[in-house]
Amino acid sequence: MMNDSAIKTHLLDLFNIDTYAIDQILGFSEFKEYKKGDVLIEEGKRHPYFYFIIKGAVKSYYHFEGKEICSWFAFENEMIATIKTFAGETSNETIELLENTKFIKIQTEKFKKLADKNLTWSHIMSALISSHAIFLEDRIKLHFMSSKERYNKLILSEPQILQRVSLTDISSFLGMSRENLSRIRSEN
Amino acid sequence: MMNDSAIKTHLLDLFNIDTYAIDQILGFSEFKEYKKGDVLIEEGKRHPYFYFIIKGAVKSYYHFEGKEICSWFAFENEMIATIKTFAGETSNETIELLENTKFIKIQTEKFKKLADKNLTWSHIMSALISSHAIFLEDRIKLHFMSSKERYNKLILSEPQILQRVSLTDISSFLGMSRENLSRIRSEN
DNA sequence: TTAACTTTGTGACATAAGTCAAAAGCTCTA
DNA sequence: TAGAGCTTTTGACTTATGTCACAAAGTTAA
Numbered sequence: 001m002m003n004d005s006a007i008k009t010h011l012l013d014l015f016n017i018d019t020y021a022i023d024q025i026l027g028f029s030e031f032k033e034y035k036k037g038d039v040l041i042e043e044g045k046r047h048p049y050f051y052f053i054i055k056g057a058v059k060s061y062y063h064f065e066g067k068e069i070c071s072w073f074a075f076e077n078e079m080i081a082t083i084k085t086f087a088g089e090t091s092n093e094t095i096e097l098l099e100n101t102k103f104i105k106i107q108t109e110k111f112k113k114l115a116d117k118n119l120t121w122s123h124i125m126s127a128l129i130s131s132h133a134i135f136l137e138d139r140i141k142l143h144f145m146s147s148k149e150r151y152n153k154l155i156l157s158e159p160q161i162l163q164r165v166s167l168t169d170i171s172s173f174l175g176m177s178r179e180n181l182s183r184i185r186s187e188n
Numbered sequence: 189m190m191n192d193s194a195i196k197t198h199l200l201d202l203f204n205i206d207t208y209a210i211d212q213i214l215g216f217s218e219f220k221e222y223k224k225g226d227v228l229i230e231e232g233k234r235h236p237y238f239y240f241i242i243k244g245a246v247k248s249y250y251h252f253e254g255k256e257i258c259s260w261f262a263f264e265n266e267m268i269a270t271i272k273t274f275a276g277e278t279s280n281e282t283i284e285l286l287e288n289t290k291f292i293k294i295q296t297e298k299f300k301k302l303a304d305k306n307l308t309w310s311h312i313m314s315a316l317i318s319s320h321a322i323f324l325e326d327r328i329k330l331h332f333m334s335s336k337e338r339y340n341k342l343i344l345s346e347p348q349i350l351q352r353v354s355l356t357d358i359s360s361f362l363g364m365s366r367e368n369l370s371r372i373r374s375e376n
Numbered sequence: 377t378t379a380a381c382t383t384t385g386t387g388a389c390a391t392a393a394g395t396c397a398a399a400a401g402c403t404c405t406a
Numbered sequence: 407t408a409g410a411g412c413t414t415t416t417g418a419c420t421t422a423t424g425t426c427a428c429a430a431a432g433t434t435a436a
Contacts, residue, residue: 062329069332071325083322122310129317134271136324137259143331144257144363147423167384175332177424182385335393355414365394370415 007031010104014052014077021120028107034097041085041095048088049105050081056101057164061172062093070173072135073098073165079128081108098165147176151184195219198292202240202265209308216295222285229273229283236276237293238269244289245352249360250281258361260323261286261353267316269296286353335364336372 007029011022032051034040041047043062053076060082061070071093074080082093086108115121142150151174155162161170171181195217199210220239222228229235231250241264248270249258259281262268270281274296303309330338339362343350349358359369 064329064332071328083318083325087318116311117307119305119307119310122307122314123304126310126314126317129314129321130271130275133317133321133324136321136328137271139328140259140324140331141252143328144252166382168382178384179386179425180423183423186385366414367395367416368393371393374415 003031007104010052010054014104015124017120017124021118024114024118024121025106025111028110030105031102032105033100033102036097036100038097039094040080040097041082041091041093043092043094044090046088046090047082047085048108050079050086050108050111051103051105053078053080054102054104056103057098058095058101059098059165059169060093060095061169068172069175070169072139073161073169073173075160075164083132098169143175147174147180148184148187150174150176151181191219195292198240198242202292203312205308205312209306212302212306212309213294213299216298218293219290220293221288221290224285224288226285227282228268228285229270229279229281231280231282232278234276234278235270235273236296238267238274238296238299239291239293241266241268242290242292244291245286246283246289247286247353247357248281248283249357256360257363258357260327261349261357261361263348263352271320286357331363335362335368336375338362338364339369339372 004026008019008022008026011025011029012019015022031054040051040058053074055076057073057075058080059070060072060074061068063069080095080103082091082095084093085091088108111121112125115125142153145153154170154174165173167181167185168178171178174181192214196207196210196214199213199217200207203210219242228239228246241262243264245261245263246268247258248260248262249256251257268283268291270279270283272281273279276296299309300313303313330341333341342358342362353361355369355373356366359366362369
């Protein structure tokens, strides 16, 4: 099918494994597109899919003491899920689109069943989780720096973020007030 | 062997799988004991083993702007490794013993080779990494709270920590000065 | 193209937390 | 069991960052 071959190309690109292995997940993978502002995964609900971004941007946030706290942003080729929904539990985070975004949508249970009996996919799953853990360790280190250092580190490692994410969301991600971020930026 | 059967008992306990699977890692697992203050894994060095604590306590820390920053503590039944050494790279953290500690020591490469060709172990590896990721997410949330809240959350979730870890290390783990921690404790 | 709305920036002030220094409490060991 | 060397507490002072209120700039839509 026309559509299958397009998905296949993307999946080959994302996972970097042989076509035979890709065929094993084609049956429960599809393209999906949503609009800026749409909520993909909602805090407190189960969600039996995970995604990869083909084109677009999303943010993930949770609520704490009345405030929205951004936990991460994701762009092209990144995986989208929350640890909890991936484990079949209710989500602790909301994922919302920052731009019109095109995804590959994959059924979590079927993917996990495949990984349960297939080493190639089991390794890929480990690798995905590991890379998330490395991201989290880095994020923790951020918080032992001053707010100026946090901001500078962010724009150094992900300069595109300034073009694609509002300063309000960035300040929340960095754990500082909007006003403070604004002052840091005007000093530089 | 006497010793093998003792290790086996511990491993069965830790992993909760059948004896046949445990036999597969016995050949590269051994008991090991070190003294309080000893350094198990050193920042900047490779280390081809990982561990489980049978009895004792350790801390992990790294250096940032001249200061030691504690990233975690571990006690009985917990796994000890750094993400980097587990991946075969040089460590970004130092692991030091807080008490005389008895471990099970496992060869990382042999374990990973086993997980590469064996689904049971591949799943265990994923589960270990996932639970670390969940710990990290929780740790990140800590830093969006005030120092008083961070301290209260810690003693609520891990009350034993106060008995087994110095306040200096706890303050570093919580990302605040010793003096500030001391004042928070006297207010309570 | 203006009006309504949202996002960002600035000023004045409040406060949590850091720093430095010294005292008090522990604990190990000779 | 004294004392050397840690760890923890307390006090005085500084500083980074938050908060509130409002102004400016940008965006969207009728």
